[in-house]
Amino acid sequence: MSLDLLLVVFAGVLGLLVGSFSNVLIWRLPRGENVAFPPSHCPQCDHRLAPRDLVPLGAWLSLGGKCRYCRAPIKTRYPLVEGLTGLGYAVIAALFPFTTYGAGTLGLFVLFTLLLVASAIDLDTYTIPDELTLPGVALGLAFAALNTRSGAAEAGLPTLGQALQGALLGAGLLVTIDLLGSWVLRRFRERQYPETPIGYQQISLGLLAGAWLGPWWGLGVALASAAVNLAARRAVRIPEIVTLGGFLVSVMLGSTGFGPGLILMVQGALAAAGGAALVAGVYWWLRREPEAEEDAPFDPSAMGFGDVKLAAVIGAFLGWERLLVAVVVAVFAGAVLGLAQLALRRENRVKFGPYLALGAVVALLWGGGIVAAYRGMLGL
Known part of the structure; x- marks a missing residue:
């Protein structure tokens, strides 16, 4: 087995473990709970979970999707988040190998986790916690600094300057849409x-x-x-x-x-x-x-401020060019799927965070090619 393939397998296993912790974040952050204490427990019967109850995917499958102690159903979101994180980490490790990108690969793992956790919380609560986005911007800038030193920037990841520009333009673009849209709503x-x-x-x-x-x-x-x-x-x-x-x-x-x-x-x-x-x-x-x-009273808003900060996270990790790809994909997906959601459920609010996350994944995987093709069309 080659080193790169071995690292892909390792990344997948790491993703399963991180996915288990992501479920803790998804449950506790919106409720303002400490993410470390108390230890993991069943939200229904409050029984502390043993290590065998925390094995990613395996515990849920062996228990038939029910709590070992009170037999209350366990949401399918738990194994879904674990599986998606494991798969996402493996794909990232395959496309952005450690041997070439170094710490940049770890940065993309962090970005994927932030996007998945933010999307799940947004779907549940219509909010994206600051505890994810604002430290996420700082982490994006920190990994960009490592990209500059390690040579990952030459392989396509942003330098510190490009990450800072991406964070500012990401937040600025979405907050401008919010400002103008809210002005129209009023x-x-x-x-x-x-x-x-x-x-x-x-x-x-x-x-x-x-x-x-x-x-x-x-x-x-x-x-x-x-x-x-x-x-x-x-x-x-x-x-x-x-x-x-x-x-x-x-x-x-x-x-x-x-x-x-x-x-x-x-x-x-x-x-x-x-x-x-x-x-x-x-x-x-x-x-x-x-x-x-x-x-607190508030004025009508066209977009949640959490989306603004999530766009800054994406810009910090991917740079401003891929950020633009992510926003275009998010707007298109939000327009199509959001209208379908409104028609089927008759909701008057669209959760934009998951669409931004989808756009970021598309930008990560294919953004470089899309940007290169666009430049070719312009003769740049």
């Missing part, structure tokens, strides 16, 4: 409940400023606005007709060749908005008060 009326000190108003301001000043100055303007809110101890309103309307006018001017140019303006705007969104995400994660959050 029939272009102003937000009734602006966040303070930092929130959507500062992100909108960063979007406008980034178009003209570039990403870092745009982010600086957004943070300066947050500082004003802190000093005033209230939300100093920034009309969206100025920020979002100004951004749309800026794009129109850029398309005519005015200012820095359309491409630079859009890149600067999205990156600045993405940076402001991630800063806001970290701030509210650290300041979160679950009980107050449940009762």
Whole structure:
């Protein structure tokens, strides 16, 4: 057996074990429980599970899908998550072998786990926990730094600079869709409940400023606005007709060749908005008060903020080019499958996280070829 094949088998076994732990994350994170303590137990009878009850796939099959102690049914999601993780790790190890990609392969394992856990939680709760996405962005940047040092970047994985750009553009693209879509849902009326000190108003301001000043100055303007809110101890309103309307006018001017140019303006705007969104995400994660959050009033939103941060994770691990592939696939899949879901179940909310995860997997497996083909069409 060759070394690469042996590593693929090892990766599959590792995936089964990680899949078992992923089920713990899927159950405990939305409930705010510690993921390490208490030890694994049956959610029905609360009996502590023995090691033989935790064997991936085998325990569920040997028990006939029922708890050994109370005979309550065990969700089929448990073996499904374990099996998908094992298969996913094996495929990644085969396509991105350790001998070529080194730590980059481990990074892709982490990305796959984050995507699967986020999708399962989103399907259950319509939320994607910050405990997954925000550390996930940091992990993506850390693995990108290792890619730069190990040579995996030459094999197709992003460098640290490309990962940072991907994270900012990923968050910026989705938060811009959210901003504009929410503005339309409110029939272009102003937000009734602006966040303070930092929130959507500062992100909108960063979007406008980034178009003209570039990403870092745009982010600086957004943070300066947050500082004003802190000093005033209230939300100093920034009309969206100025920020979002100004951004749309800026794009129109850029398309005519005015200012820095359309491409630079859009890149600067999205990156600045993405940076402001991630800063806001970290701030509210650290300041979160679950009980107050449940009762807090909110304005209509076109997209969950968890999706924004998940897009940043994808951009950090895959870079901005494959991120764009992931978003296009997610939008197409969401449009087709989401409409079918709405028709069959009559739901008025679409869980976009799983579509983003699907797009990321497509981008990981075929994104390089898609980007190369697109460049060939443009003669680049």
